[in-house]
Amino acid sequence: MTTTDPEVRDELRATVRRWVEREVLPIASDFEHADTYPADLVGQMQAMGLFGITIQEEFGGLGLDLMAYIAVVEELAAGWMSLSGIINTHTIAASLIMGQGTPAQQARWLPGLATGAPRGCLSLSEADAGSDTRNISCRARRDGDEYVISGTKTWVTNGERAGIVALAARTDEGITCFIVEKDPGPTFGGITVSKNIGKLGYKGIETVEMFYDDHRVGADCVLGGEEGLGHGLGFILSALEVGRINIASRAVGVARAAFEHAIRYAQERHTFGKPIAEHQSIQNKLADMGTKLQAARLLTEHAAALKQSGARADVEAGMAKLFASETAFELSTEALRIHGGVGYTTELPVERYFRDAPLMIIGEGTNEIQRLVIARGLLRRYAI
Ligand SMILES: Cc1cc2nc3c(=O)[nH]c(=O)nc-3n(C[C@H](O)[C@H](O)[C@H](O)COP(=O)(O)OP(=O)(O)OC[C@H]3O[C@@H](n4cnc5c(N)ncnc54)[C@H](O)[C@@H]3O)c2cc1C
Numbered sequence: 207m208t209t210t211d212p213e214v215r216d217e218l219r220a221t222v223r224r225w226v227e228r229e230v231l232p233i234a235s236d237f238e239h240a241d242t243y244p245a246d247l248v249g250q251m252q253a254m255g256l257f258g259i260t261i262q263e264e265f266g267g268l269g270l271d272l273m274a275y276i277a278v279v280e281e282l283a284a285g286w287m288s289l290s291g292i293i294n295t296h297t298i299a300a301s302l303i304m305g306q307g308t309p310a311q312q313a314r315w316l317p318g319l320a321t322g323a324p325r326g327c328l329s330l331s332e333a334d335a336g337s338d339t340r341n342i343s344c345r346a347r348r349d350g351d352e353y354v355i356s357g358t359k360t361w362v363t364n365g366e367r368a369g370i371v372a373l374a375a376r377t378d379e380g381i382t383c384f385i386v387e388k389d390p391g392p393t394f395g396g397i398t399v400s401k402n403i404g405k406l407g408y409k410g411i412e413t414v415e416m417f418y419d420d421h422r423v424g425a426d427c428v429l430g431g432e433e434g435l436g437h438g439l440g441f442i443l444s445a446l447e448v449g450r451i452n453i454a455s456r457a458v459g460v461a462r463a464a465f466e467h468a469i470r471y472a473q474e475r476h477t478f479g480k481p482i483a484e485h486q487s488i489q490n491k492l493a494d495m496g497t498k499l500q501a502a503r504l505l506t507e508h509a510a511a512l513k514q515s516g517a518r519a520d521v522e523a524g525m526a527k528l529f530a531s532e533t534a535f536e537l538s539t540e541a542l543r544i545h546g547g548v549g550y551t552t553e554l555p556v557e558r559y560f561r562d563a564p565l566m567i568i569g570e571g572t573n574e575i576q577r578l579v580i581a582r583g584l585l586r587r588y589a590i
Pocket residue numbers: 295328329330331333334335336337338360361362363364405408413565568569570571572573574575578
């Protein structure tokens with residue numbers, strides 16, 4: 207992946223920010239409360255090329271770097287975090303194909319993914335395999351030129367509307383990643399969306415359970431071809447570094463939105479004859495919020511730049527995800543406090559940030575797991 211000219215990145219960020227202000231902010235909370243899928247907004251995101259930001263130009267993508275990607279993700283999340291979720295597992299699926307797909311697989315799937323038709327999703331987790339990814343039981347049995355997939359996957363964000371599923375299933379060689387084609391909708395071949403999972407926040411987009419009942423795919427759907435057999439978990443864990451950087455930049459977006467609401471309100475709201483921003487305990491909060499927001503952004507940019515350079519970035523992506531998500535959680539809570547009673551109402555988006563923030567602590571590996579990854583990496587680097 208080549209480095210994008212900073213001017214191009216800034217221009218893209220500004221375009222997306224203007225679009226979010228014009229099209230997203232006026233409707234985000236209403237759509238989120240009603241749990242309504244933002245089909246029109248997704249169409250506009252497609253038209254802007256956002257589903258193909260990191261996909262090479264030869265496949266019809268924008269061919270931009272991860273720094274451009276995180277700028278866009280931050281802007282989307284500052285408007286409505288769910289929009290960045292529609293892009294995230296799509297981009298992970300595309301990254302898997304870009305990084306591990308055979309030339310034939312890249313030519314087959316990347317041009318469509320670059321336009322957002324079809325959109326992609328990632329299906330690793332199962333009921334007994336969330337943090338414990340090696341415990342998956344979904345199985346793919348070879349039958350001539352095909353594989354027969356059976357099992358139940360859960361937590362599949364974008365699963366129903368996706369046309370491409372990057373699926374982890376167990377084969378004789380170990381865990382293998384399949385690229386499963388399907389039509390958007392609740393059923394396709396042997397695949398059934400068996401449950402739409404209700405959520406605290408992160409609404410408007412679906413997170414579903416998917417049941418595979420002897421669903422058949424061609425052997426050419428094994429990511430990486432025959433050589434990819436048994437290497438799927440490694441492929442997915444590496445692509446999840448991009449996912450963690452996405453989560454970190456989403457968290458920066460939510461934290462920024464919470465902070466900006468809070469610092470504006472603190473200057474407007476008066477108590478005891480002066481703006482609450484002049485009370486020292488509110489100033490302490492604003493100072494801590496601004497500092498943590500800046501630190502979260504710098505960690506996220508550092509992780510993206512490292513991953514972009516082709517270096518291993520598990521520790522840095524983990525640090526960015528850990529710190530930025532805890533920051534989003536803390537800043538959304540502090541923004542709620544600073545708003546007093548009105549922060550608790552549905553009149554303002556602050557309560558939405560408060561409900562959206564915990565997802566970033568759990569998704570793409572919980573923060574407890576991030577700490578394990580970070581500690582392992584640090585011990586490797588500082589081994590005596
Ligand atoms: C809204 C939402 C969307 C999601 N979208 C997707 C998706 O699109 N695709 C997908 O594949 N998955 C998705 N996930 C799944 C997500 O990645 C898992 O929920 C997450 O990895 C945690 O797994 P779990 O829920 O099984 O929790 P568990 O693994 O059961 O963890 C429970 C608790 O134990 C802790 N814990 C577990 N093991 C350890 C350990 N070794 N050391 C210390 N603490 C530990 C965890 O940190 C957590 O606090 C989504 C989840 C949510 C909530």
